[in-house]
Amino acid sequence: MKTAEKVRSKVARARAGTVLSRGEFEGSTSAVDTAISxxxxxxxxxxxxxxxxxxxxxxRFGTGKPPIDEVVxxxxxxxGVGPAGWSATYALGVSTQLPAHREYAVVGAPPSGxxxxxxxxxxxxxxxxLRPLEIALxxxxxxxxxxxxxxxxxxxxxxxxxxxxGEIRLAPVLKAGGxxxxxxxxTHLGRLVEDVESADDR
Numbered sequence: 001m002k003t004a005e006k007v008r009s010k011v012a013r014a015r016a017g018t019v020l021s022r023g024e025f026e027g028s029t030s031a032v033d034t035a036i037s038x039x040x041x042x043x044x045x046x047x048x049x050x051x052x053x054x055x056x057x058x059x060r061f062g063t064g065k066p067p068i069d070e071v072v073x074x075x076x077x078x079x080g081v082g083p084a085g086w087s088a089t090y091a092l093g094v095s096t097q098l099p100a101h102r103e104y105a106v107v108g109a110p111p112s113g114x115x116x117x118x119x120x121x122x123x124x125x126x127x128x129x130l131r132p133l134e135i136a137l138x139x140x141x142x143x144x145x146x147x148x149x150x151x152x153x154x155x156x157x158x159x160x161x162x163x164x165x166g167e168i169r170l171a172p173v174l175k176a177g178g179x180x181x182x183x184x185x186x187t188h189l190g191r192l193v194e195d196v197e198s199a200d201d202r
Contacts, residue, residue, distance in 0.1 A: 003027030007035035011044060014055050017067070019074045022051035049113040068102055068117060073132065075114075080107040080127030082135020084120050089147040091136045093158050096149060105139050126176035133162065134173045141177070141192065142185040156195045163196060170196065 007025050014020060025032045036053065039045045045053040048071060073081060082088070084105040089095035103118045104110075107127050110119030120139075127135060137159065140147065148155060162168040170193060177189040 003031035004035040004038075007032060007039070011039060011055060016055060017070075018055045019048070019070045020045070020053045020055060021074055022053075049111075068114075069132075071114065072102075072104055072111075072117065075111045076104070076106045078128065080122070080124075080130055080135060081105070082130065082132035082139065084136075084139040085118075085143070086147050088136040088139040089149070091133060092140055092162070094140065094148045094150045094155055097147075105135055124176060124180050126179045130172060130176055131168070133167050134169065134176075137168060137173060138177055138180065138185060138189070141188040142180070142182045144184065144188045156192060156199070159192060160196050160199055 003026070006027060010025060011020070022032065022036070025036070027035075036045065040047050040053070045055055048054050052071070052075060054071075081104055083091040083103065085103040086095060086097045086099040087103045088105075090098050101116045101118050103120065105120045105122050105127075107122050107125060110121055127138070130138075140155075144155075145152075150158070159168065163170055174189065174193055177185055180186060
């Protein structure tokens with residue numbers, strides 16, 4: 001199968017609303033780029049930035065826009081990415097403030113070219129294997145209580161619920177938090193783990 005056919009086949013199999021990166025396609029760089037360029041011109045794909053494309057659902061109103069979370073997680077895969085600031089507490093369910101500009105924390109240099117998305121860069125490599133909600137928890141604790149609309153006891157109850165549902169794993173969060181340079185984060189994380197474990201013992 002020729003490279004152009006492979007590219008078309010992969011795009012055809014992808015569900016509407018999928019973000020695709022250049023590295024997902026097989027073939028020589030020039031052949032893949034040529035095939036993708038043709039699909040962009042035909043409207044089968046939308047170029048989000050260099051090497052990142054979106055397959056929208058075609059309609060008379062156009063192909064729509066991709067969920068910003070999916071774009072960010074695609075670009076920052078394997079770099080400990082997750083919500084920060086108000087985005088973090090909103091994701092955790094401890095605030096109702098959905099910020100006008102989404103904010104994310106990522107290990108290392110943040111990507112560019114994403115419009116109104118804001119990033120904060122972290123150096124803690126122990127974050128790399130954490131899930132987005134686990135990153136959100138570290139970020140919420142780092143700034144506690146600045147972005148929370150609930151008190152500490154309610155915060156603990158919400159996090160306990162996420163732990164029980166399997167959405168947050170305390171062991172890797174505790175490991176990563178222990179290596180974080182933020183004293184505020186380390187202090188509140190230790191307190192959180194004690195309170196959650198105490199609740200489990202009751």
